[in-house]
Amino acid sequence: MILENELLQLALGMAQAVLLLLCAPLVTGIVKKVKAWMQNRIGSSIWQEYYDIRKWWGKPTMLTPYTSITFRLAPCVYFLTTFAAACMLPGFLGGQAGFGDVFVFVYLLALGRFFMAVSSMDAATAFGGMGGSREVYVAAFVEPVVMLAVLSNVLHTNSTSLAGMSLRMDEVNLTVAGVLTCIAFFLVLLAENSRIPVDNPDTHLELTMIHECMTLEYSGRLLALIHWASQLKLLVFLVLFAMLYLPLDLPVVLKVFIGAVAVGVVETLNNKMRLFKVRVYLAAAGLMLLLAVVAQ
């Protein structure tokens, strides 16, 4: 009976993740459209990301002779872990995969990151190593802030399971701590998903990129998987932002939309910052959270 219940939860969680997976390119498309409008351009269609994925899916995959199995495995693991993380989100369909709590969620994403960073060195170029090295550096500063965001939320909700953390968010949480945590988590969201001002997802200049730099050697289906997973990750973080942190009493879909628009606006109004300023940016988020923890 318990097992059946668990499987049902898992199935619902997966259904939810599939739904998110299907919507993920659309959300990225919306972000891009917002940016285009802000820059007085018409921009590409909001469905463009779907066309891109279909295009890459049909293209051949190019591999260098030095690469090992890690190189082919990494995009799959990245995709799978992001999908599994999406299964764990607090259930807006009523279900949730019950194999772990928020720490499992965070470290599951770390599994994908580990594979991507390791595979960046597999093609034996300078660009890959550069991306991996920078990814590891940014992660080193993102993680403590994520931990503090979790702590701040746990002190408020008294649970570390993602469902438990979102339970009491039905009430409007417009306290000092709530607002500070919300802002700080948004800053983390930008850093974790390689957005401006930490990284630039649009540029094709290898020297300024982090995430795109790691994936430079990928093509074809493997590239499609990486892009799709990145879009899913952004959506997952937006859903988390909406359900756990944004202190407004609105439907989740609307809150995710607000988050996506905010990402677009922030990306237009800011420049990408120098790599070594990222620590200052994240330290600001960390300090806000420290205040939130004490004010809790």
Added chain:
Amino acid sequence: MEMFLVAVGFYGIGVLTMLLPHGMQRAAHWLANSAALFGSAVCAYAAGLLLFGGVSPAPLTWGSYSLGCDGWSAVFLLLTGIAGVVTSLYALGYARGYEGSRLRLLGGMWCLFIMSMVLVLLAGDAFSFLLFWEIMAVASFMLVNHESEKRATWNAAYQYLVMASVGTAAIMIAFLLTGSASEGFSFAAMAKNTLDGSWQHLVFVCAFAGFALKAGLVPLHVWLPKAHPAAPSHVSALMSGVMLKIALYGFGRFMFSFLPAWNYWWCVAVLLAGVVSAFLGVLYAQMETDIKRVLAYSSVENMGVIFAAFGCGMLMKASGSSFYMLGFVAALVHAFNHSIMKVLMFMCAGSIMHGTGSKNLELFGGLARKMPYTAVFAFVGSLALAAIPLTNGFTGEWLVLQSFISLGTSCAGQDIRLWTAVSFVLLGFTGALALGCFVRFFGITFLGRARSEIVEHAHESDKFMLAAMGVASVLVVACGLYPLPVVRAAMLALGMPVALDAFGINLAWAGVGTAVCYKPLLLLALLLVLGAVLWLAVRNCFVVEDVTWNCGTYPTQRQQYSATGFSKPVRRAFDYLLKPKRQVTYMRKEHAYFGRQLSYKLEIPDMITEKLYQPLQKHFVSVSNFLRRLQQGSVRLYVAYVMVAMMLVLVWGALYK
């Protein structure tokens, strides 16, 4: 108890092989390492029986000396036994490389080392504890100093010996103070000691300093990153995997038995020492280019995490929280898991050294093609040390984080909240830096293209070494996928009632909210099913093979990122802590920008050595120099001293009759 004596007997046979003649060194090698293997197997079996079977053996007593075993020591005996079996199996292959250079001594000392660790855990009174503790220090010193022809080895070994002696002195003071306030020196008598307030503080300071030194906590860690790389690899594996944990055993013995009334500041001291060690350890680990030093600093990190969890448990108990056991369970589980994964990684490092003849990260690259099995095992170990889910490294990390969450939620007070937040920040840094560290370790060593010729001549290790690494890898994955036995062992060791969920760890008993669980098997099932679907989709994709794109030129090996380059952003971000000294020289300068030769030198001095130990050493030497003036070997001067002393005595006697 008798079974432990059988194990000790096996080790004893191993020690005696030292006495075999030189011509039989190969036989001595096989005999010693097999004896260590069987002894450890017996030890692990006996400890497992004791722990899970709930048998409590009667202690053996000879006068005031005794050998005994309870839950707290049984879990460490189990750990020693398992690590001993794996490393002895490895030594059967690895130590053959020392043929002709004191092979018999290596085998004998190896057995003596394991035997002394087992006996430290069995010791039932202060004197036998200290005796075996010293034998452990001396045996490990001999093993570290095995390649004593090398200046660096010799240096590291003597530094280790000096620091180990200082640590033993501190522990001895702690024992003597406790013993003098009780009816005897047996642990049972010492548990009923009558130490009063200020003496308790002194005992705590001495015990903590002594055991923290052995555990390698910052700032007492300086011997560790030197001694581990100097020792033969199977020895570093056991030192890192087991000997450091023995320090936790001793510290726990003091805290649980002899000093049960914990002061608030003691708990904070243990907690902060733990988190700071974790952070600094992993930061230095990412800067190192010597593979064994990377692992040694990673041990500092993990011991830090273990002591942080222990301190968290202490703080929860001192603050009256009912979830305090969670901290101790986390510390024990992480200690157990870390022991296995660190043994695995040191064996991989040994295998790399064996295959390439070097331990310099900058020379490797693309080793996965030459040493495929070692690569797989090292990958498992790297994942575990980066605390990735599905490996056993994550289980401990998860419990540690949960115990800190309980600290924050179940204890009132702004100060507790501050300690929790500080710990979370530092543990967050630790987790992410550990990930970076092992991405770098694995990526630079095994992936990409060869950075030097030694990779071309590399060869895979022999069967014994591969088997040992394989067993350790399986244990890492098995304990990661099904963590219950380890968690159960930890709970039994602490005398907790056992109630656990069928699939994973369920923390309903920890009271941190509803349904806080971690179910690796379910997660694995999900990943496997989805992975199979994904594999079907990707399997048939059209693959073209061509050289990596490099702006129109063919890439060379030298264009890959180096290990030093890879850690550059982190080094620069933390330069106020690391204070790297770089020296760039332009060797040839025909053109300002193109075709010039550079020499780049980078040195990261250990901050603690430079700021603490070197001034200390300087003062020590200057005081000694001053004292030397009093003692110059001149007979007339000594006669004068006698005269002066006698006159003072006379004057004193005349004044105070």
